[in-house]
Amino acid sequence: MSTPKFDSVAVGDQPIRLEADPISRTTLALYAGASGDHNPMHIDIDYAKAAGQSDVFAHGMLSMAFLGRAVTDWVPQTAIRSFFTRFTAITRVGEKIIVTGKVAEKMQSGAENCVKIELSATNEKGEAKANGEAIVALA
Amino acid sequence: MIDKKHIGRTTAPQTFDVEKGRLKFFAKAIGEKNPIYSDEAAAQAAGYKTIPAPPTFGFCLEMESNSLWDNIAAMGVPVGKILHGSQSFKYHAPIYAGDKITFVTKVSDIVDKKGGKMEFITEDSTGTNQDGVLVCELQRVIVVLN
Numbered sequence: 329m330s331t332p333k334f335d336s337v338a339v340g341d342q343p344i345r346l347e348a349d350p351i352s353r354t355t356l357a358l359y360a361g362a363s364g365d366h367n368p369m370h371i372d373i374d375y376a377k378a379a380g381q382s383d384v385f386a387h388g389m390l391s392m393a394f395l396g397r398a399v400t401d402w403v404p405q406t407a408i409r410s411f412f413t414r415f416t417a418i419t420r421v422g423e424k425i426i427v428t429g430k431v432a433e434k435m436q437s438g439a440e441n442c443v444k445i446e447l448s449a450t451n452e453k454g455e456a457k458a459n460g461e462a463i464v465a466l467a
Numbered sequence: 468m469i470d471k472k473h474i475g476r477t478t479a480p481q482t483f484d485v486e487k488g489r490l491k492f493f494a495k496a497i498g499e500k501n502p503i504y505s506d507e508a509a510a511q512a513a514g515y516k517t518i519p520a521p522p523t524f525g526f527c528l529e530m531e532s533n534s535l536w537d538n539i540a541a542m543g544v545p546v547g548k549i550l551h552g553s554q555s556f557k558y559h560a561p562i563y564a565g566d567k568i569t570f571v572t573k574v575s576d577i578v579d580k581k582g583g584k585m586e587f588i589t590e591d592s593t594g595t596n597q598d599g600v601l602v603c604e605l606q607r608v609i610v611v612l613n
Contacts, residue, residue, distance in 0.1 A: 365527070389523055394497065406519075
């Protein structure tokens with residue numbers, strides 16, 4: 329991976345795109361175990377139904393992990409200064425998260441050259457699931 | 468409606484090990500195939516001390532404190548009524564396999580909207596490593612659907 333240079337990046341560039349594998353029940357079981365978030369809403373259909381949901385649904389933080397993968401596919405993780413995600417809709421079993429990111433702003437932060445990336449996560453139909461931003465420092 | 472007296476509720480500091488095996492498991496769970504997140508030699512070849520924790524893993528470490536579940540239980544909020552509204556991270560230094568990270572989490576705000584149909588709990592956490600270095604600041608907003 330070659331790290332992008334501040335001067336080679338322009339506002340409006342869309343350097344980030346990631347298609348995650350579709351969410352399966354196995355995905356949710358593995359994520360629950362690995363993340364330590366054992367909320368039964370994500371892994372126990374009986375619990376989810378008793379709470380008024382039609383089925384289990386994905387952890388928001390799984391989508392944020394996909395956003396994070398998309399960012400670290402573009403820049404080394406040590407370049408990331410901050411990372412924010414707003415979860416806008418529930419992600420269901422079978423949906424596929426697609427992450428895109430574009431350069432929204434170039435700025436100075438202290439002594440560093442930084443770039444603000446606007447991030448978006450949708451399902452395979454383009455329905456919004458999450459959005460956010462990351463500030464990355466580039467040489 | 469949640470009693471606003473819970474604003475300011477703060478956990479005692481709790482320290483968690485960043486386990487290499489857990490990081491490998493996490494990489495698998497999120498579909499992360501970059502070998503720096505699962506292979507120590509690959510991480511070192513890329514300039515990292517050892518396997519780094521991915522960007523969202525600090526949230527998982529903090530969750531080990533049980534602060535989220537303890538807080539909503541104290542507030543009388545059932546687990547089945549909450550959603551994760553938003554999450555932010557500020558990164559000050561990397562978290563590596565083998566580190567010990569100490570978290571403190573504080574309920575910084577509780578607000579209600581739509582006449583109490585929705586409530587928002589904001590919790591702020593700090594993570595400090597074994598050398599006393601502040602590595603990350605986290606903020607999560609939990610939405611309660613009443």
